[in-house]
Amino acid sequence: MAEQAATIPSTQAAEAFVSRMLEAAAYPHPATDLQMIETHLSWVFLAGAFAYKVRKPVKLDFVDFSTLRARQIDCEEECRLNRRLAPALYVGVVPISRDPATGAIRINGQGVPDEYAVCMRRFAQQDVLCAVARDRRLRPEEVDALADLIADFHASAPVASAGSDDGTPSAIRQTLEDCAAGVIALSTEPALAQATVSQLRRQADRLEASFASRRRSRHIRECHGDLHLGNIVLIDGQPTPFDCLEFSASLRWIDTMYDTAFLFMDVLATGLDGLAYRFINRYLERCGDYGGLSVLPFYASMRALVRARVLLERARQLDGTPDLAAKPRAEARRMLDLSHKLLCRNDACIVLMHGLSGSGKSTRAAQLAEAEGMIRVRSDVERQRVRYAGPADRYLPRALERTYRRLAAICKLGADAGFPMIADATFLAEHQRRRFFSLGRRLSVAVGIADCVADVDTLRKRIRSRMHGGRDASEADLEVLDAQIATQEPLNAQERAHVIPCEISNVVPHLRGTGQCIPPAGSGKQMP
Missing domain, CATH: 3.30.200 (Phosphorylase Kinase; domain 1)
Structure with a gap:
């Protein structure tokens, strides 16, 4: 040519x-x-x-x-x-x-x-999600569809080869340093920029083993690379990501959680915190990558730093017109603040949902997760990740034990990363509750119980409706409900002291204020 x-x-x-x-x-x-x-x-x-x-x-x-x-x-x-x-x-x-x-x-x-x-x-510019979100037109069902799409895309994306440098601790550090240099050089508030970068460097050091583990567990894949609201459009009502990072393989072959963190951060930056946590919870439920919680705060903070770098470069190009440069510079300051906030969040606690099937636990858990920025893990979803002969087998004692162990392991991962966690299960057995109180004591985080109650007729009606709809993750039928009623171990007096009053609107601050991380009196047993 x-x-x-x-x-x-x-x-x-x-x-x-x-x-x-x-x-x-x-x-x-x-x-x-x-x-x-x-x-x-x-x-x-x-x-x-x-x-x-x-x-x-x-x-x-x-x-x-x-x-x-x-x-x-x-x-x-x-x-x-x-x-x-x-x-x-x-x-x-x-x-x-x-x-x-x-x-x-x-x-x-x-x-x-x-x-x-x-x-x-x-396509119409008003259908790009940055405009949709800015105008507060972004709907929960669109967030759900987007989370499912991205989780499925990541699951099928090619995995980085063993001989590549993609996703290694050194590669992640290099990306950080390249961005940090520009931010520090261009920022008019070097102290803030330096403090944010220093926090990220310390966190990168702390997470080296996690980065290596993510690579070994095949989470470094050929991703989108530039997954933010401005690169997603509604086509016939369906969120459609476009304009991926095609010109740089190293910025595209990344941790799937780094890809996801960009959108999570961007929705937070738009002020739609509830939808941001709806998105990340739906994504995690779909793909099961709760191990990614360990690196999510770092990656989300990194994405905010990258956004600040781009804005500062734009402001530099507009130096000749100070009035025009002021807007991107102020936005860069906001992104640096968000980067700091994402990395330093630590309001870890654990909320146990408690109640019979059909008592409204999952509905209340979903509301809490969005309202207070919590990570929810559902027994109804996690038990289905294991193959059993039939749905009824998932409710046998051995299967239940396996499910509760997984919930505890995920809550530990999330709490270690600073997230408030919701364990959405029935918690009808005292030893199941005791395991989580023991975990809270070991992690020094508060544990509370959200007690959900409904009369038996209502429970039966809800379960029939759920079974007829066929869209809920729960497989509990009327036979399972009858078994729960017959074998449940009601909360004792000590446990009831940890029940979160229904009138409390800010559950996370309430729990952290009470410091309820000591197991109920007399339990005494350690988590197995």
Whole structure:
């Protein structure tokens, strides 16, 4: 392929190219409402029902688009990668030719390609999730669908090869240092920037074994890499991630939790804390990667630091117009504050849901998780990760014991990472409750009980309705309910002292204020 037309050699030539691309005659289809969106690396031309993304001929420290061939390859890679999550959105790579006599440009025309573009189906900007979230139009069911989509995508994504450097402690440290250098150099508040970076460095040191473990357990995969609200759009009501990080393999082959942490952080930054925790809880339920809780605060903090770095660079470019530079600089300060907050959160406690099947435990647990930023682990979901001969076998004593052990292990992981945890199970046996009080004592975290009660007729009605709907994770039927009623061990007087009053609206601060981490009197036994 000829390289004499590989670059646009001057600002004047670039302006001429953009001007020609904004002419309807350049397109092989009706091109009404022509617009151009410019990014650091691309021009995106909106033309009728389609959008065309053209790489700028730039050479930077992290990307080289200086030749036509490099730009073509990147276009092809973008289509390949984004079709994993948005196959209907990405039409393909199209050539752009230019008439040497007139300078007229034609997309998909005759002649030697002068440029290449990624052709996409156009979508309304108000349907991009950053606008949807900003306008408070983001719905819980859309968050659920997005969490399921990402969890399934991560489960099927290729795993990093054993010989690569992807996801190693040294690679993670390098990413941190590259970002930190820019933040410290550009920030007008170097003390805040340095303090945030220092916290991240200390945490990176502490998590080295966790990083290595994540790699061994196959969590370093070919991810999206740039999974934030601005790169997700509602197509026919379905959240559709697009514009993944195609130009840098090292920023794409990452921990699945680092990928997820970007969206978690971004929803928090938008002020929708309840939906952020709804998202992370749904994601964890879907994929079962509760081990990722150990690195989630670090990765979310890192994502906030990266966002601050981008904003500070934008502010630097606007230094000549102080009024315009003030906004990204203030936003960068907010992101540094969020980075600090994410890394330093430590209001760990454990809430045990208690009650018969159908008593409303899961409904109240879901409300608590969103209202107070808690991580919920459900026995109804976790018992289904183990294969049994039939649903009834999951309620046999041995199966129940296995489930409660897993709940305790997950609560320990989450509490160690600073998260308040909800163990959503019936907790009808005293020894099951005792295990968690013992865990709370060992971790020095408060333990409380959310007691859910309903009359038997109501319980039966709810279970019948649930079974008829077929959409709930619980498999408890009326026979299981009868067995629970016959064998339950009611809360004793000491345990009732740990019941959270229904009128308490802020459960986490209440528990931490009471310091209820001592097992009920007389229990005395250690967690096996």
